[in-house]
Amino acid sequence: MAHPSRAEAASGSDDGAEIGVLPRRSAPPTPPRTPDEEAILTIWREVLERPDIGVLDDFFDLDGNSMHAIKVISRIREAYGVSIRAIDFFESPTVAALAAFVAANAPSERAVVRPRRPDAEPVLSFDQHRLWLVDQLVPGGAYNVHGRRRLLGPLRVAVLETSIREIMRRHETLRTRFPDIDGEPLQVVDDLDEEWRLRVVDVSDADDQVRAAERVLDEDAMASCDLAQGPLFRALLVRLSDTDHVLGITAHHTVCDNGSVALFVKELSALYRADGDPREADLPPLPIQYRDFAVWQRELLASDTVARQLDYWGEHLAGAPAELTLPVAERPAAVNGSADSADSAGDGGDGGSGSGGGGGRVRSALPAAEATALRELCRATDTTVFMALLAALTAVLGRWSGQRDVVVGVPITGRLDAGTRGLIGLFFNTLPIRMDLRDTTTFAEALTRARESALGGYGNADVPLDLVVRRVRPPRIADRTPLFQVVLNVVDSDRSSNGLGDIDDEPMDSPVMPSKLDFVLTGKELDGEIPLELEFDADRYDEARMLLLLDEVRALLRAACADPATAVFDDQPHHP
Structure with a gap:
């Protein structure tokens, strides 16, 4: 998979001294001509979040970036079992070229994640185990991931709480802890506590409500978690007024990363707009849980x-x-x-x-x-x-x-x-x-x-x-x-949130x-x-x-x- 460098094509020279800009496409996008092109074009449209793509369009002329490319490569591997090297993608980044590559290559050996066997040991992932070791060496360290959002409008606190409970039900990691058994950690998933409630702190009487809210949220973000006893996830709502709240979520890094925060906010948005009803929210099913990945x-x-x-x-x-x-x-x-x-x-x-x-x-x-x-x-x-x-x-x-x-x-x-x-x-x-x-x-x-x-x-x-x-x-x-x-x-x-209905939803600095x-x-x-x-x-x-x-x-x-x-x-x- 190779084509002439766009630097050469644009500048008319190969010395790199002058690099021009390729013109944008003026003709309509070329439609797919084979089932493979159609399938790969669909992947591009989903990853780039734009419909106006043709099979001869250059991925990077469409403002694709490195992470977009990695996502496309992984989805093609998932669909066809064919591994495409990043360098191959960058050399010929069109749907037509990728479809030809897929047709010419055999499936790779790398398997996708599937549900674990019923008798599989409750192991930790490699990074979870590494962080568990750190906690043994330095107990009580606040190795947390934290995110917060300002919610402006007539917030329905009960619906928000119900929505968070549903996310905790869907994702085992938010109910996971790591007890030490004979010097080794096990991954234990607790049932969802029916008594769980969203913690609410009212700072409406403070002279500087925003600063008071930040102080409460900062303390929560920095508070340590007990890996053996849990919980390793917590949510906190700070009330500034009837129409002004800040929601903070904090989780130990063993169960969460920054991408998880974006997923949490996306699901919360869908659930809140559906009054907390998972059927109305139409969230996709989760074919595996984190223990399967581990x-x-x-x-x-x-x-x-x-x-x-x-x-x-x-x-x-x-x-x-x-x-x-x-x-x-x-x-x-x-x-x-x-x-x-x-x-x-x-x-x-x-x-x-x-x-x-x-x-x-x-x-x-x-x-x-x-x-x-x-x-x-x-x-x-x-x-x-x-x-x-x-x-x-x-x-x-x-x-x-x-x-x-x-x-x-x-x-x-x-x-x-x-x-x-x-x-x-x-x-x-x-x-x-x-x-x-x-x-x-x-x-x-x-x-x-x-x-x-x-x-x-x-x-x-x-x-x-x-x-x-x-x-x-x-x-x-x-x-x-x-x-x-x-x-x-x-x-x-x-783009993690589509808002909470009539609530303006804005990210805040952590x-x-x-x-x-x-x-x-x-x-x-x-x-x-x-x-x-x-x-x-x-x-x-x-x-x-x-x-x-x-x-x-x-x-x-x-x-x-x-x-x-x-x-x-x-x-x-x-x-x-």
């Missing part, structure tokens, strides 16, 4: 597929630096030994709190004009916004640190088949993407390296980070995550959770601008320096859009 994952980890992927990571990370040494931070001294499973339990950018330092947050954005120019550059170079941000971020980190070989953590979803797609639980993984820019001089070269590294990582994403750490065995550094200390995440716009990471940079794919949010370790960095880092990333992207041959380094490291 059993399946344990079997997958013993397969040849994972062994091959571990070989990839061992080669990819061979000789990589153990730590990013930015001059703006004081560093702890290295200790003897190498990293083990407990050390690798950082939150990976997924929003869990831990035992690290206090957190800070700064924001910036690529305004619409800059975002449009960046997307045009990405279309012309067969790349994505994520890849461009990865190139720019690592180049700036290289300037600041003097290191031109950097490893960045990249969160990736594990919800890659029909069974897990609508399931609340812990599914994310973090890929240690290495950007070796020692032989790189221009942004175009850095972008090519970002593309290669990202596609290699996507194609070997079944291996949990902890197994990669065990394979690579980087030096262990006190209070630091192994392999990487910086995370980059690019997410879609928040507190910045403590973390062992230096910082997490999150970009959000919107139709216009691209917001950038940087959450950082406030014990190591200050807001001014973090804003300067965002400014340098933006400046490099602006320069690269004007001229991809822009130099990414100068002779001296920067010391902001």
Whole structure:
């Protein structure tokens, strides 16, 4: 599966000095000509959430991004049993090309998640077990995921409570705990407590109601969970007035990730608008539960597929630096030994709190004009916004640190088949993407390296980070995550809620959770601008320096859009 680079087609040259923009399609979309094209076109329409697609349209000209591509690949594998490498998809990203590839290739060996056998052991998933070990080493740590939404309007509290109860009934993870039996945890799912009630706190008498509500919600978000006794999920409604409430949900990371929060809000929206009646809400059935996934994952980890992927990571990370040494931070001294499973339990950018330092947050954005120019550059170079941000971020980190070989953590979803797609639980993984820019001089070269590294990582994403750490065995550094200390995440716009009927439903900021990471940079794919949010370790960095880092990333992207041959380094490291 290959075609000429769009950069060459658009610029008329192959030296990368001038990259043009492909024209948008003016003709009607080409309809499907075979059953395979029709089926794959349906997948594209569902993932991209747009109907106006033809079988010859380029995926990235339709504003598809890296995560969209991963979802399409997983759904094709689910439908046909055929594995498509990420690099193959990027080389020929049309429905017609994918249908031809499917027709020419045999089914792969990777099975989808199915219900476990009745006699299967109640095992934990690999990441659940890792987090359980962390809790044994540091009992009482608030390793939580938290989300909150402002609800404006005449809220029906009883209907809200009924809706939350139904979500708890549907998803076993929200009723799960992990008792210790002879030194090993078991996954126990409790029956839904008929006495469960939504906790309501009234702050309507406070002078500053919003601040009072935030204080109550922050305390709940930071409160620890007892993994053995539970509950590991809780919901809290704060009443500011009859028509102003804030709903906060908190769960231990063993049973929830950030994707779960979005699923929770989506189901809550459907149930509330249906008066809490699951039949009227028309939620899709859940063919499996998280315990089924845990059993399946344990079997997958013993397969040849994972062994091959571990070989990839061992080669990819061979000789990589153990730590990013930015001059703006004081560093702890290295200790003897190498990293083990407990050390690798950082939150990976997924929003869990831990035992690290206090957190800070700064924001910036690529305004619409800059975002449009960046997307045009990405279309012309067969790349994505994520890849461009990865190139720019690592180049700036290289300037600041003097290191031109950097490893960045990249969160990736594990919800890659029909069974897990609508399931609340812990599914994310973090890929240690290495950007070796020692032989790189221009942004175009850095972008090519970002593309290669990202596609290699996507194609070997079944291996949990902890197994990669065990394979690579980087030096262990006190209070630091192994392999990487910086995370980059690019997410879609928040479409998790369709509102609660006559209630205006708005997401609110959550507190910045403590973390062992230096910082997490999150970009959000919107139709216009691209917001950038940087959450950082406030014990190591200050807001001014973090804003300067965002400014340098933006400046490099602006320069690269004007001229991809822009130099990414100068002779001296920067010391902001």
